[in-house]
Amino acid sequence: MSELTPSCGSGACGCGQSAAVATAGIDENEELAAALVRGGEQLQSSRRAFMTQLATAAGTAAVAASGCSTSVSWEQFTQKHYKELTAEDKRKLIERVEKRARDQYGVEVEVSDPQPTPGVEFAYALNLSYCIGCRRCEYACAQENNTSRDPEMHYIRVLQIEKGTMSLEGSDSYYEGSVPAPDKYYMPVQCHQCDNPPCVRACPVTATWKEKDGVVVIDYDWCIGCRYCEAACPYWARRFNFAEPKLRPSDINPKQSLLSNRIRPMGVVEKCTFCLHRTREGRYPACLEVCPTGSRKFGNLLDPNSEVRKIIDTKRIYVFKEELGTIPRFYYFFD
Amino acid sequence: MGQALQQLVVALLLLSACRAPDHEAMTSHADATLARVGANDAPPTIPPRTPQIALFPCVEQCHKDRTPDPHKRELKEFHSLKHLEHGDTTFWCNFCHNDDNLDTLRLLDGRTVSFNEAYRLCGECHGDKRRDWQAGIHGLQSGYWDGSHEKVRRSCTACHDPHAPRRPTFQALPAPTLRLKQEVQGHE
Structure with missing residues (x-):
């Protein structure tokens, strides 16, 4: 069992998380199955913990294995929700977005993150x-x-x-x-x-x-x-x-x-x-x-x-x- | 005396309590400072129109030694291409243009204004539009809504031809192709 990479056929290469759960070979790996069950219970409270367990069970190498043209990087795979990003996380995310534009479209872009102004609706x-x-x-x-x-x-x-x-x-x-x-x-x-x-x-x-x-x-x-x-x-x-x-x-x-x-x-x-x-x-x-x-x-x-x-x-x-x-x-x- | 004062205070308190909540539903996070409220009071820039007028200044270019003829007639030399579709049949050149100095326009009370302030002339008849335009709710604006930088407001004649102010028709840009283009071509 080493297939954690989302397959192209799933049509969800871009997002990663849900596809990984759907395509994992649960029957073949008791440990992973257990992790999934545990993770499912904790999904509401601790998504992060679930992802960590899942990753431990499956091994990081499996994630890196790529049969898909738009494979998901580890950073992207474990990225938190926008509202939970620290300033450092945001900086890294911006770097990734800029790199993706460079790699995929060959353009230099400048990504910012302007915030709402108090008193403005x-x-x-x-x-x-x-x-x-x-x-x-x-x-x-x-x-x-x-x-x-x-x-x-x-x-x-x-x-x-x-x-x-x-x-x-x-x-x-x-x-x-x-x-x-x-x-x-x-x-x-x-x-x-x-x-x-x-x-x-x-x-x-x-x-x-x-x-x-x-x-x-x-x-x-x-x-x-x-x-x-x-x-x-x-x-x-x-x-x-x-x-x-x-x-x-x-x-x-x-x-x-x-x-x-x-x-x-x-x-x-x-x-x-x-x-x-x-x-x-x-x-x-x-x-x-x-x-x-x-x-x-x-x-x-x-x-x-x-x-x-x-x-x-x-x-x-x-x-x-x-x-x-x-x-x-x-x-x-x-x- | 003291009692009267007390009553007054109570009355004032009641009054202030009765005031309807102002826009309460939408101002869920209204900050007391209201940082940018009122910031857009700075007057917007109105780009001058004279650089856009062909053959301006009129006097220097053509009208130096021509006496204006105020009578309505068919124009054969210059301006002949202009259709006057404004003000029904009552208008003629000198209704807006200043006979004494053709580089300017004349208001109804005889004062003159430059072409760059044509909105003062237009507003004499179209007061409702002038009012809306001045409030920023008629016509095209660009730049900054919050007054932090320049806001540009176009004068009337930037969009309307004063001799035929009704807007012309446009060619609509094509409707979007929602499917993949190669797929669409493959079916043809």
Whole structure:
């Protein structure tokens, strides 16, 4: 028994942990089986101890053995949850992420980890009267956030809807040609960064959570790719990496952060983070700056003079699927 | 006297207790310092428009020895390509342009403004848009939302052609290809 390396066929090479448990030859090794049982009991309380036992039973050499093109390093295999990382752990993680970008894509990237600012809660407002559905935001987002180009992944989905209706069933997100089309209006949908996020509750491993500034983030190293969050999201905001993201070196935005736009591995979920690597430094999100109509507005919900607060105070607001009680931080408005 | 004061204090306490909780639900971690609150009060930068105007300054380039004709007519020489689709049929050049100095614009009360401050002129009719624009909720802004660095706010004419302000149609960028591209090609 020396097969601890996740096999390519499992489709979960990127994450490692769960695949290792699933593919271990339990029948062939009593000791390992015992470790698994013990570990299962302790899983809730001490995941770290479980991993250590598992590793002892199986031997480190087995982990290093690689029949898979995207084998998992020991450091990655034993990495803690983002919230438990020490400053030193984070430094090592950043180094690994930068090395991966160098090895896999041949680019030098700079990974940071900006934290929420006290007194700031983000909110977004989008003017449905002005949006013309040109999809500039979709592409600026892909460029900023290093999303896969093949298959093409966009965090923003622009719905073309018949004027005079609010019918999502009748909407089309694959329209082409010149916009705005007569008798149509456009509604871009992206992550609403809910204050009561159903996706966070759906995650079985707490790989996704709400930050203090309201942004719902994902630990890409902790995500097991079960896609429960994707199913739980009423805004279709989450995207899954079915394949290893394909990006040309020239496509890659080198300014990255751990919880937002670093290049994701295959088998994890990702989504809009309000460009937290930009917005936590005071900048506007990429989709906002590219919008030729100025429909997109962003700011601090706690600042009574901010643009979003002025919109909430003076405009007619539409909260998408308000009846679900998700309390989004994304407001549509008309004027 | 002392009793009256006591009553006043009680009344004030009651009043303060009655105040509705301000935005309580969303401010779960509102810090007392509110570090960046109010920081975006710094005035945004409005890029000048004159460098974008072809053949500016108008007087020096063409209008030095031409007397402006205020009568409505078909323009045959210059400006002939411009469609005036603004203000129905009532507008003519001198409604906005200053006949006495064509390098400037004229407000309704006769004062002149530079092309860089055209928003003052536009706002005379479109007051609601001017108000929203000044509050940062109409039009395109870029830079920094928190006022820590420059925030750029575009003037009206950066997005709207003042002679035909309705926005033109755009070509939509293509819808994303969700499947692997080779797979899609393989089926064709």
